[in-house]
Amino acid sequence: MTETFSGSFTQQEPIPDEAIEAALAVLRHGRLHRYNLARGEQGETALLEQEFAAQTGARYCLAVASGGYALATALRAVGVGPGDAVLTNAFTLAPVPGAIASVGARPVFVGVTESLTIDLDDLEAKAGMARVLMLSHMRGHLCDMDRLMQICDDAGITVIEDCAHTMGAAWNGVSSGRQGAVGCYSCQTYKHVNSGEGGLLVTDDEEIAARAVMMSGSYMLYERHLAAPGPEVFERIKYHTPNISGRMDNLRAAILRPQLRALDAQVARWNERYQRIEAGLRGTPGLTVIERPEAETYVGSSIQFLLLDWAADKVQEVLRRCIARGVELKWFGTPEPVGFTSRYDSWRYAESAPMPASDRVLAGIVDMRVPLTFSLEDCDLIARIIRAEVGAVWQNG
Numbered sequence: 350m351t352e353t354f355s356g357s358f359t360q361q362e363p364i365p366d367e368a369i370e371a372a373l374a375v376l377r378h379g380r381l382h383r384y385n386l387a388r389g390e391q392g393e394t395a396l397l398e399q400e401f402a403a404q405t406g407a408r409y410c411l412a413v414a415s416g417g418y419a420l421a422t423a424l425r426a427v428g429v430g431p432g433d434a435v436l437t438n439a440f441t442l443a444p445v446p447g448a449i450a451s452v453g454a455r456p457v458f459v460g461v462t463e464s465l466t467i468d469l470d471d472l473e474a475k476a477g478m479a480r481v482l483m484l485s486h487m488r489g490h491l492c493d494m495d496r497l498m499q500i501c502d503d504a505g506i507t508v509i510e511d512c513a514h515t516m517g518a519a520w521n522g523v524s525s526g527r528q529g530a531v532g533c534y535s536c537q538t539y540k541h542v543n544s545g546e547g548g549l550l551v552t553d554d555e556e557i558a559a560r561a562v563m564m565s566g567s568y569m570l571y572e573r574h575l576a577a578p579g580p581e582v583f584e585r586i587k588y589h590t591p592n593i594s595g596r597m598d599n600l601r602a603a604i605l606r607p608q609l610r611a612l613d614a615q616v617a618r619w620n621e622r623y624q625r626i627e628a629g630l631r632g633t634p635g636l637t638v639i640e641r642p643e644a645e646t647y648v649g650s651s652i653q654f655l656l657l658d659w660a661a662d663k664v665q666e667v668l669r670r671c672i673a674r675g676v677e678l679k680w681f682g683t684p685e686p687v688g689f690t691s692r693y694d695s696w697r698y699a700e701s702a703p704m705p706a707s708d709r710v711l712a713g714i715v716d717m718r719v720p721l722t723f724s725l726e727d728c729d730l731i732a733r734i735i736r737a738e739v740g741a742v743w744q745n746g
C-alpha cells in the first residue's frame with residue numbers, strides 16, 4: 350500500500366480564544382486606530398510594543414503594517430537613500446530586495462553557503478561596497494553571528510536584521526534581531542504569530558526609534574507610545590522626518606499580544622515537529638540534511654534539505670512524486686519564480702553578477718513548511734514519503 354498525506358501545508362492554527370476575546374473588545378469599543386484612546390487608556394498597539402520590547406530585551410519597539418514596511422522603515426531610519434548600495438542575501442524572499450528598491454537603493458547580493466546562511470567570506474570581500482547590510486535570516490538559519498558582527502563592525506557597516514523567520518530564535522542566547530542596529534519581524538499569517546498582516550521593529554538607538562515612529566505615521570502623537578524615546582529626541586528629528594503612514598491598528602495588536610505570550614511554547618511545538626521530520630530524513634542517500642549549529646536556537650516552522658548536484662529534471666521528478674502523495678515541496682532551483690520562491694537573478698530590477706557557488710546551492714535547496722496543524726504522526730509520514738521518493742529517483746540514477 351502506498352501511503353499518502355492529506356493535510357494542508359498552508360493551514361495554520363486558529364487564533365486563540367483569548368486573542369479573539371481581545372479583538373472583540375476592541376471591535377465593541379470601536380477605537381481601532383492606535384491613537385484613538387479613551388482618557389487614561391493605554392491602547393493595544395502601545396502595549397504590544399511595550400511587551401515585545403521586554404520580550405526581546407530591546408529599549409524601543411514599533412508596531413507597523415507589515416514586515417516589509419518594517420524593513421523599508423529601518424533602511425530609511427538608518428539613513429539609506431536613493432542610489433545607495435545595500436548588501437543583502439542572494440538567498441531570501443522578494444520583500445527583502447523589494448524593501449531596498451522601495452527606498453531607491455540598490456541591493457548588492459552576498460552568496461549563500463551549504464548551511465543556507467550568508468557566505469561570510471563573500472561578505473568580507475564585499476564589505477567595502479556598502480554602509481548597510483540587510484541580513485535576512487532566511488528560513489530561520491542563523492549564520493555565525495559573532496563573525497558577522499565582527500566583519501560589519503570592522504567595516505563600519507550598520508546591520509538591519511530581517512527576522513521574518515526567526516521570531517523566537519536566538520544566537521548564543523541573544524534574541525534574533527538584537528545583534529544588529531535594528532531587528533524587523535513579520536506578523537503575517539505564514540510567520541510565527543498571525544495577525545494576517547503586521548510587522549514589528551526593535552532597536553536600542555533612540556534616533557532610529559524616533560525616526561521610525563515619525564515615519565510610521567505618528568503625526569505629533571508620539572507621546573502616546575510606551576516603547577519610544579522621550580519627547581526631547583523627537584524634538585531633534587520631527588521637522589525633518591516625513592510621515593509615510595504604515596501604522597499597526599489596535600485590532601491586530603489585540604490579536605498578537607496573547608500569541609506573543611505563547612511564543613516559547615509554540616516554538617517548542619514547531620521544533621518537535623521539525624526534529625521528527627529531520628530524524629526521518631537523515632541518512633537518505635543523495636539527500637543532505639542541514640546541520641544546525643549548537644549556538645543557534647531555531648524555530649522549525651519550515652524545513653530545508655539539499656539535493657546537491659542533482660540534475661534539474663531529477664529534482665523536479667522528486668517534487669512531482671511527492672506532490673502526488675500529498676507532500677508539497679518548494680524548490681529554489683527553478684529558473685522561473687513560482688509562488689513564494691524566487692532568487693537573486695529573478696529580481697531583474699536589481700543588477701547582479703553570476704554567483705556560481707551560490708547557484709549550485711540554490712539549485713539544490715528543497716523547502717517545506719511545517720504548520721502546527723501537523724501532528725507528530727503526520728511528520729513521520731511526510732518524512733517516510735520524501736525518503737521513499739528521493740530514494741526511488743536516486744536509485745534510477
Ligand SMILES: *Cc1c(COP(=O)(O)O)cnc(C)c1O
Binds near residue numbers: 418535
Ligand atoms: C514574509 C517575509 C518578509 C516580509 O514580511 P511581510 O509581513 O509579508 O511584509 C520579509 N522577509 C522574509 C524572508 C519573509 O519571509
